[in-house]
Amino acid sequence: MTAVPQATARPRTAAGPPGPAPRRRRWHRLAIPLGLVAALIATTLVTHALDRPDPDDRGYLSPVETGEHGGSRLADSLRQRGLTVRRETDARAALSTARTGPPATLFVPAADLLRSETLARLTRLPVGTRLVLVDPSVRVLLATGVPVDLTDRRWATKVVGPQTDGAPCPLDELGPVRQAAAQRQRYEPDAEVDADLCFSAGLARLPGAVETVLVGADDPFRNDRFGEQDNQAFATALLGVHARIVWLDLAGPEPPLPARSSPPPVADSPTTPEAGAETMPPDGNGQGGRPGTPPDGSADGPPRGSAGGPPPNPLWGAFPLWFWAILVQLALALLLAALWRARRLGPPAPEPLPVAVRSAETALGRARLYQRAGARGPAGRTLRSAALARLLPWLNLPADAPQDRVATAVAARTGGEPEQIEELLYGDDPATDEDLVTLARSLDTVTRAVVASPPERSQPVPSPRTDPTEGGPR
Structure with missing residues (x-):
């Protein structure tokens, strides 16, 4: 038996100053929690933005939309009270309907989709008309000439009572309402304006020839919140002051006015049509211009989804927005988990040791x-x-x-x-x-x-212990 050679002990040297590794580790310990908190806040903001309905969403406060953000429950409640609900999808038709017949209530849930010219005509309706605007923007207020400023805006709609700064609400039709989700945007009328404020300034009424009512939240009119608190009584009473309700249901932004331009002279025409005679264009569609020109006179290219451009992906509209929000959160969670476990996802990889390591330590x-x-x-x-x-x-x-x-x-x-x-x-x-x-x-x-014991036959005696080569794999 051969003796195992003992490793020669090396004298320990004085430890030098610590390197930058501990400082980097301390920085990581501070940065990782802050990064997780920032990612959580960003995810919350994105989820809230996706979950909150926009006026240009499909079916937003529409009297025929039965989804969460529609207004079919409000329309049914108004009809059950014996009121007439007239749905108009064109602004000019809605204004014309409101002008004819007895006084009516013009309900505009998405006033931001209207042009400034149309907004200016809203306050020139017949005397006795009530105009109800849902969460109007500054542009809408300026275009309609309503002397009211926007003040505080909340992150989410608050359920409040009808009082404002301790004063009762002067609107008699809202007397039975005890609480309603009406405060998200607060209003402050000008000093010289005699305006009525209700529901903690979340509702403002400006009396006049056309009674204008501003509601700072769309929650009382939506299907998903119509049955909460007194939202049903609030919405039906606000729109039911007249027997007729004209509901302006816009599917998108109001198209711009067609550009007025004189038609180019026809050089190949041997005769000139008489004044006042209607001429048919060569394409026979009764619209004029070259074939394929849209009716509004714009010739910037084919409309979205036509053969001239890529059609929209139907997958985006096949799922609700909350589905995509959850999908984004899951992707972020998987990414954070991968970053957290990045050093433990695979087996250790052998690599040459940069320094000599004792076998006992290995x-x-x-x-x-x-x-x-x-x-x-x-x-x-x-x-x-x-x-x-x-x-x-x-x-x-x-x-x-x-x-x-x-x-x-x-x-x-x-x-x-x-x-x-x-x-x-x-x-x-x-x-x-x-x-x-x-x-x-x-x-x-x-x-x-x-x-x-002695080895078999005459084989050379192997070394009873083999030390790992310094610099070899671990």
Whole structure:
């Protein structure tokens, strides 16, 4: 038996100043939580923006839309009270309907979709008409000439009572209403204007020839919130002061006025049509201009979704907005999880060591990795493979020798039972840490006993211990 050479102890040098690694780690500990909070806030903002309906959304406060953001429940409630609800999809038709017949209520839930010229005509309706605007913007107020300023705007709509600064609401029709989700935008009329404020300034009424009512939230009119608190009584009472309700239901922004331009002279025409005669264009569509020109006179190109351009993807409209918001949140969560577990997604990659590491430190490091991962099975198989790698050359046996033959040879050297030796070298994986420690000690005892006996025949004595080469893989 040859003695194992002891590693020469090296003198420890004084530790130098700490490098920048701890500072970087401290920076990461501060940046990662702040980044997670920022990502959570951004996700909340995006989700709120997607979940909040916009006036240009399809079916927004439409009397025929039964979805969450529609107004079909309000229209049905008005009809049940015996009121007439007239739906108009064109602004000019709505104004014409409001002018004819007895006084009516003109309900404009999406005034921002109207042109400035149309907005200016809203306040020139017949005397006694009530104009109800839902959450109008500054542009709408300026175009209609309503002397009211926008003040505080809330993140979400608040349920409030009809009082404003302790004063009761002067609108008699809203007397039965105790609470309503009417305060998201607050209004402040000019000092010289005699205006009535209700619901914590979330509703403003300006009396006059045309009674203008501004409502700072769309929640009382929507289907999803129509049955909450007293929203139903609030909306029906506000629109039901007259027997006729003209509901302006716009599908999108009002188209611009057609440009007025004189038609170009026709050089190839041998005759000139008489004044006042209607001429048919060559394409026969009664619209004039070259074929394919839109009716409004714009010739900037084919409309969206036509053959001249890529059609819109129908997948975007097949799912509600909350579905895409949840999908974005899941993607962000997966990305954060991948960044968090980036160093643990794969097995350790071997790499050359930049410095000399003692074998004891390497063994201890591997042992801690196995312990942290709970890999008792791989650790036990590694110990058995290392023991067989030392025993087989000493016993003059090939690497593919049968298990019973190896066990018999080892038992002959150590004086043990072949069955116990076979169980030790080829048995089941250890189930606990104690079993792994017992296995390591038993393998070491058997290996030392075999190495202590003379080798078979005249084989050269192998080194009982092979130190890992410095700089090799871990």
